[in-house]
Amino acid sequence: MSFTLATWNINSVRLREPIVCKLLEEEGPDVLCLQECKSPVDKIPMEAFSALGYSHMVAEGQKGYNGVAILSKLPLEPAGAHDFAQLGHARHVAAKLPNGVTVHNFYVPAGGDVADREVNEKFGQKMDYLAEMRDFFHAESPKKSILVGDLNIAPREDDVWDHKKLLKVVSHTPVEVEALAQTQDAGKWIDITRQDIPDGLLYSWWSYRAKDWDAADKGRRLDHVWSTPDISTSAHSSRVLRPARGWEKPSDHAPVFATFDV
Template structure:
């Protein structure tokens, strides 16, 4: 089973890029974040024509929003009241083959890493804390086939950013964020697909700022996009890929897709 996640940063604007990605990489499932449209505005017909007829969408006018398009049948999906601000940031999808997929778009958190001064950062910390509580209360961690993926907006490890020392005071790599994400990771004994196959001493990123004059030359990236699997799937991980070349596509998102292949069912 080939699963991909991508913060598309407007699905209507980048539908042609998404369809090109699907043609070139042919995942069974594509989870999207920051779709920036309401459910009725989602380009469902385009994805269905490409073979992704099974869809789950939680959209929101102008901002946020998550969606899953699939070639595999979806049994059910749930839009959880997960975000305290009532943003559309989470979809729980159950496939007919028994796999559960959780698509998350964690708040970015603004620019000031102080919850007292920055309500957006306070919101982000609250969201990450809720993420831990959600899976800590579940008792099926060792047996349930569950995938958690999306734009988690945290680069947790030293080599998930271009400069650990310089990024410690920058939102997405501050100690309070990485600590909260680590707690959420431990709560369900997740396995990080990328870091299972890519050693922690190797730098690897999935996001490069639009602000860089030459993103590729400077290569000041961050690994903000993740795919985690539950213990039941830990031994089933077969491959991972971060599609860096897509950052160079015309009018691309500042994020690129992350792909995982697992043996399931």
């Protein structure tokens, strides 16, 4: 079975329903994982998505913020949702595909503006969240699994527009990069995007603050597709759909794709 998966921080699934439908119509991934849906589950516009062939959904929702959803052409079996760091936030949901692959969809806390938990509670929440992710996957030893989402960290030097300038900026600080690496190591996760695209600058997020985001190109790779080693060699065709950042009323994130032959 071959299937294509996409992950996208949509920044309000109801506000951006038109471009979600555009992606589903034009790109047709078998599975679409959304983050920052900002919607209760019963308010997610499933009628429009079902009309395009996406009749299956597993989701965790909240009114006005957070929220994660997995939309699929393929049947989904709910596989849990965890409140890491006990924040009371809808930031994780998992589902199992008919081929036995489990998909984990994450929206890791952004962490605020100051990389110091003593003066910034949000940064402490982010670090605690990552630590509990690490411990969870260390205990679980996942197999035949994919982890996707807005992990809110750009780990590599070529995942940001200027490594030296961003070393003290939340999302690229050494302490965050190390925490993400520990989480990745705990589950033996393989970074599929960089397995397919090993070299060169690569971004999935561009700030709304830039008047011309495309020309300025001050991006970061915050959105990730990982898999367990047992299926990593089946992955291919990774890409970032950069043009989506320029669609009408866009999210500040672009979708990231990968195909798996499992």
